[in-house]
Amino acid sequence: MNVKKMKGIILTGMLLLGAGFTIPTYAIGNIWTDEHAEVQAKQYKKVVLFPIREPNESEGTFDENKAYNEYLYKELKKHIHKTNVLGFNDLLKEKQHILRDNTQYNALTRHFDSEADRAKAVYDATAADGYLIPHIRWAKERIDTSPATWTRVKMESYYNIIDGPNGDKYEQNYNSWWQDHLVPESQRKLQMLDMDFILYDAYTGKKAMTRIDYYRNYDVDQQHALKRIGRGLAKDWAKLRKDKDNTVPANAPTMGFRNFTLPDNVGSDEFAIKTIYYAIKDEAGDTLKKVKVDYSPNRGQYYITGNVTYYNRGETWNPPSASASPHCYKTENFQWYDKKGNAHTGKRKYYTTNTDDIVDYFGYYSFWYKVGMNLQLVNASTGEVVYEKYDEASDPDFYADSLRSILHGFYKQVDKIIGVKEN
8 A cells, every 4th residue: 555645734532642542543644533433434424514614713604705615515525425515505406415595504503502512403404424614723924025136147058969970969069157147026925824624423523533734835815725725635535435554464463552752842732742643553554564553552562662853843945046048049050971972951059048048036935844753663572672763854744744754664664574474
């Protein structure tokens, strides 16, 4: 099975191994579900899609983000098969969808004192397995200024021979020089959006699945950001239905998990703690092919432990720059003769760079999420450290991608070291 790249920071309502709890959860992409629930989220047949909630709002209304609510509904219907998604869209007149003029359905968007109360109302009105609430956690636009900056640009001149007596020859009579160039000041709008999607169980009101996503991009509006996040949700949810651990031989050794030491900046961050422990467990199931993963507390012939040494995110300024590509300004035909006296026509194509060929690249911020992990594979009977590795990784979008890139390589080695040997 190919490693599934996680593209967001994840949480569910389940508790954590690191604080003395267990995590009966598995993931696909950046969606996490409780697979020990009576009815797993990936088995839901009917889900109610609620209107998006703005920051600091307890409820959402359809018209407040009408275009996005319509788009998200269409994306979910497009990618999530075998699940009937019910929406509040007034454009949907089929009987199987919630109609906005139906007072019983419309009442579902009112305020509820608890999720248990909302869940009961949803189930009584629709008999759905669950309901999904999209929520904008944080949204901001920022204007970044790229200052006027002098730089040096490499300029070139040469000619290429095509179909000459010795075939094609390139960059003949090559010459290069450096030219000073001023990259002008420029301003760009950075769109920043954080969202979460929580799927609640309509029988209990408990969280069944959660996705948290971040989006950062220049020169786009919030509608674009909303759509990109919504598309990611729909595609990851579709993959969730097929997600499962690798099938391993019956006689494969078992591997469990123990506590990890976390850096100070993570110890009080619930989302970070869950992201780390979920990645550790889920990547094991996704990667290991010759070792059986045991998710029960303190189990396994072997176990994984260690410490997260580094867990930070930040922005890197990429300064303005410029480059120039030569353009062809002249072509000459010439005649030459082979050893037999046959005439042939060749070409000389002349290239150079000038001021008009210079392309400006304005400065911008790139974002990174960097982690460092020291991982140990330990023999549970003897306490012997069988394999140990320290690694660091950085990803431009999410911590979880960095974590999984480290864990995937580590588990591949675990498979080789203790995995059941083929006959």
